Amino acid sequence: MNVFVAGATGVLGRELVAELAARNHHVVGLSRGARGDELVADRGGEPRRGDILDEKSLADAAEGCSALIHAATAIPTSRKPTEDEWVRNDRVRAEGARNLVAAAEEVDADRLLLQSIVWVARQPDGRPFDEESSPDPDRTTRSALDAERIVRRGGEEGGFDVGVLRCGFFYSPESAHTRQMGSGLLDGKFPILGGGPLGKRDATLSMLHVEDAARAFATAAESDATGCWHVTDDEPVSLATMLTAFADRLGAPEPRRIPGWLARPLVGRHSVRLLTKSMPTTNRRFRETFDWEPTYPSYREGLDEVVETWRNDGLLIAGGDGYEWREQ
Template sequence: MQKQTMRVLVAGATGAVGRPLVSALVAAGYTVAGVTHTAAKKDIIRRLGAEPVLANGLEAAQVQAAVDAIRPDVIVHEMTDLSGVTDLRHFDRSFAKSNLLRTHGTDVLLAAARRAGVKRLVAQSFCGWPYARTGAPIKTEKDKLDIDPPAELRPSFDAIYHLEQSTITSSSPEGIVLRYGTFYGPATGVFEPAMVEQIRRRRVPLIGDGAGWWSFVHVDDAAAATVRAIERGEAGNIYNIVDDEPAQVREWLPELARLLGAKRPLRLPAWIARFLAGDHVVAMMTEVRAGSNAKARTELLWEPAHPSWRKGFADIAARLPTQ
């Protein structure tokens, strides 16, 4: 099927990945429609070159009507509610809406896609703390997930597991899952204004030995990989979409602070952090594992334009106003 005749519906079209993804799909020649639940954001989608569709991703009737109207060949599930999420101490509360979109929202999209005969659904997942906190620091898609995550992470872990299993076991539509790394981009992810302010005020401490491993991905690279998954991804597969340089917290956090013109992060013993912030924050800073992008590079023929968070962070920080 020619790109000009292939219709792609992006659910969550105005989110961190949604916006660059819509732009990338339009530039690649696809006919694109973008779903938003906020009427005021329809103009954003229109300016990106796509057809705006108003629907609440948790309302089955609205989603079905949107899918029936657009009749897409492919649906991309980018629905989350992560904007401004910086309160890791209350992780469960901060991610409650995203968890609902990953569970009920995924079920709604899959059901609508089946009724409309959609061929493929590509869904957003996460690469990082869901992996088992044992063994090698860099995990592949074949490695096991954490069977006993900290209690505060359990709802999010269960939601991610539900999304992944529901998607990759679907044959109609055929499903693909993309495990994105921690996002960054202008005013996005670790460069959200609230996060930048917290780091500049030394409110994000280096906990314990800072040995936790993180993977990052620029939102433009996440979008480019998603286009590749639409074109080349194998049904029933999961792909880590991360840059080439996983890093420990004790490496990337002080470097980010330096780039933002801040003092080095304060150090906080793990036992104090556990008391003040919880086991889950300590785990994320000292125990979690990162992901390898080898499979995505090989099978999707994807190469990140920002292969290292170091230069990516530096490029964005250089454009920020000073303190």
């Protein structure tokens, strides 16, 4: 196939370009400059210049492609994201979805896949949920739900197939958030945020290693199945368990626990909500629809890979009983 990837220079996009190229597809990756061209080409793709927020440039870049993938986001990585940063992410998700729908119609594509997030359907009481559960979006996830509706409507009106992959909480050696977590644990500055007045109530998170996300998208691109699927690993985990396991692998101090409300002035209420509200879901429907299973079935195998990669890349330097973080 000829596959177009919007977001090809991001953490997921880079893995996806490499995965699709390894499967012998011709991959076109959207790029906005020379550095983006290099990132796409190094992973076996053909870089084409354009902007997710510019409809014409997007259609020009996607010319000749039968499958289009919206993997572009602008999720803030600052310690306390501003409203402007969230607005930028909203535009990339929703306006980007509208532009990709228009591009799919312009180039007569057969298929459009959208990367969404499982916590658009997280339930207020924290109970397990699935693809049939009613959405419960908040400020940070509303645009993801908007994008889902845009691509579904676009597929119905434009005559192309649509697949929505709601992914779990991403982590990987290349992820800025994972690196912030690792360096923060080593410095003793990444606490466990708990719910409730005393911070003793743990949230359960559905996780997904980025490599597994890329394999999921490549598998879905090769199929003609349509629908919405949750793509996660096999084992939801509490934030406390995951952070403690991460610290143990790094030889870092055991992370301290603080109430989420106490951290709100430092990191913002949206980040606190993400880490203190449970989102337990399952990949069952995706497994049943596609020939896919996660290479990293739980946080344990995934964190092992993250730490090993950081060691090999020189980001972690052995010192004493653990490691020190080397800034790059």
